Amino acid sequence: MNVLLTTEGTYPFSGGGVSTWCDTLIRNTPEVRYTLLPLMMNPHVELQYAPPPNVRRVLEVPMWGIEEPAEFISDIPFASLYERKQRTPVAAIESEFLPAFHAFLDAVLDCDGLSALGSRLSESTGQEMPRAESREPRASDALGMSLLRMEDYFRERDYGTTMKSRLVWDAFAARLEAYGRELAQTHPAGERCIPSLFDLTECLRWLWHFLVVLNVRAPRVAVTHTTAAAFCGIPCITAKLRHGTPMVLTEHGVYLREQNLFLSRFRRLFFAKHFLLSLITAVSRANYRFADVVAPVCHYNTRWEVAHGAPREKIEVIYNGVDPDRFTPGPRPDGPPHVVATARIDRLKDTETFLRVAARVRETHPSVRFTIFGAVTDEKYYAECVALRRQLGVDVAMGTATDDVVDAYRRADIVLLTSISEAFPFSVIEAMACGRAVVASDVGGVREALDGCGIVVRPRDVEQFAAALRRLLDDGPLRAKFAARARAKVIEQFRVDNSVAAYLDLYRRLA
């Protein structure tokens, strides 16, 4: 069976939970032949995972760091690409591309209009207004069709010539300007809803990067599988519309939620943020719309999916799994009590709370050691954490990744996870499989994993975290009880073979 597996910013070029999941899935399904389609932030990154033999092809799609998509379209001779450039006259852009582009923009802005305005009106007037999801299918269908038409167009015509043409700019500017004026009448941002020239420039440049994926000619396969409700889902959507290819969507984190968080930082560029979120919302919803099965890794994710129009009957939760033969309880080295985290140094992991908790616990349990195993992904944040560690006067080892994660868990009495955002974290179920007591923040699907065999704590609540740790440090039998239950739960519910079998079953069912 041939499967197209699409990723965005993860496998096989980056580490992390999604990549671990992809690698595990591919290696454990040798009977499936995969074509990988990774969307990359930058083409100049090294493979972090050597693709297994059942990966037939890797169709890399760099979104940034290129001047022309042609630089990385390796399966089309240069002469054809050159010819394509010559075959892109203004008349073709006007008659063939612009109608699809208009439809695309309408779908993006219409989808947004419903979510942004409808809910607001219902709140302020008290009347029941149509929710986003009630009209979502129409906008998503229109978006899907426009993507298909644009993809068809770019099989014959040149991407750069078209997207940087005056016609496209004028059409884009006129549509967004009209939209901004309309929005300004109702949105509390008022006049800031009218885009500046800079907003327009940035927005269309972003679009140029995000739609690069339309240049890819993905092979016809039995099933497509996207690992996020994101731009990497576009080839799956067009395959569904073109050939009726069944589509599976697995969400680890919720892309839309993560992008809302990320783009909140751009508060000064209100319109640009607004447009980008509209685009991402529309694309995410189209993913939900066209997926035959939405398979999130935990029930928690379904809240966002349903809120954005994913029908409940399409959702089948498939938990992440670990290999209980690899992650086994082992002897803990001698030494003082040890609290361990396996998490990269990143704002979403809330390393600061870890440090504060360590400081609080040390007040009553001065002999306890604290270690964070994980790479630094945000240097600025790491510097802030180092400063905080100094300020708190607490000795926490951090900033170094480990090659042997099993050993890291085995060194722990308690595994602590202070993240403020998670899906269904491998670090929790791996620690559980290793028979360690876990204290973790109540985010994402953590509660689903730890229910009955660990302690979940309100995120950022230093006192609650410290109390939970003290309780476990002081109560050896409780730790042992949690550890035993945790491993049993993994063996029962979160085994990798269960997880893989569920996906394989899904593929077979849909193909």
Next chain:
Amino acid sequence: MSAAAMEIESLHTLAHDVVDRIGTPRDHFEITAQLEVMGLRDTDARTLYGRRDLFELGRAIEGLVQQGAVVPQADLEDPPKKQPSFIVHYARGSMFAIPMLLQAAAILTCGYGLWGALDVDVRTGTAIALGFITSYVISGGFVQSIVRRGLFYVYQQEPALARWVVLRGWWLGARVTLGLLVPALVFNALYRLLPWDLFLIAALYYAALSLLWLNWSMIYIAASRMWLAITTAIGLGAVIVAARVLGWPAIAANAAGLAVAAIISFAAGLRALGPRSRAINPPRLTVLVYSTSRYFLYGLLYNLFVFLDRITAWTTRTGREDFPPYSFWLSARYELGLDLALVVVILLAGVVEASIQTFSSALVPVEKSLPSTERARFSAWFRAFYNRRVAVLAVCAVVAVAIARALVSAVAKVPNAQIQASLHTRTATFAFWAGAAGYALLMLALQNLLLLLTLSRVETAARAVAIALAVNAVAGFVASRAFHYSMASLGLVAGAAALFAITWRDVRRCGDALDYHYFAAF
């Protein structure tokens, strides 16, 4: 306080907290995402705020924002970035001219330049001039391509790729430029255009200077422009030591100086490009060549334009004071006139640089300040900016020509018989005035060309240079053949005037749709 009132108060507090973090929210989903990372859960939404879940709580906060009950604080604008002063820009721009200045100063004071010397005979001078011009023209395309693509990766903070693309471009350029010596050699063997000694001298200078120009492109990318001057100064020092201390003949001294300058500039460029590291996943070579080919063409045409009048002048016998034995023969008088006119270029380079830098740094702030409905105002801003810059440059050009003329008077007092003999001639005087006018117009045109390149309109720039080149060729050819060889410099004047006129029109057209052209310039 009742439970309901407490709930409302908590909701207001929470709403303030949210908008303090994110400003005006786009919708309730943005608020909900924020609530989640603030540590709130559905259970908190129910118990603390009386809402079904976080989405409902997000809607409630959005409602408060909509009603104006919670107003986000106005976002503080970033303080405007302090822009470098005109003097800083001027100094940076003039850095390119320093090698020319050093070369001229060394010839006048010591009698030796990095290429050429006062006491070389016209025969040798012809060979040196031929080597110099061909190296400058042939390497021009490679230099432009290397700089363009190298800077692309530098701006993307991809030092390994910048190094890869620059060294690959350098190596390709070196092979092609040096490889062209083979057909030139065969051609000369077949048609005997030049005697072998002249051919070999020209080939030596061509090879050494081509490598030097390619090395300078590396230095330019690594943003250590000072090294252009440093390598020239060290090379000149080596020439003077070789000639004066060691008593080497001028050509050998030049060869030593060029070798030293080339080696040092290559080492400096290589060092500035950073340590050796593997370029991961570099782009397809065919596409890379294609995408930089427009810059290649532009560089080739522009450099040819700069020297076309000399080629035209030195390939005719009309009005020659001497008897050229070959189809290409240097006129020291013509060269001296044009060399003195080059002062105009040296003086104006910094003014042009200041214009381009000011334009680049003003674009984004002006775009941010204008709503999309005011596209015409953006164009009006540009037109005013552009007209002002043209006027400033034109005034500076007049001043620069006056300074150049004053310098001619100063040089006339230099006690060197050769200079005196060449300078006080109608040829040199005509070449100077035509050259000064031509270079002044060329700098006005160059300002336009750089504005077009800033907006990535390289095809437009290349087309303008191609037309101007044709004008230069036709006007120079006709005038030099019909009247006097020194009137080849009228080709420069006509070509530069045409280039200015065409690019003036092109820049204004771009300015009329500046919003579009700026968008497309990425």
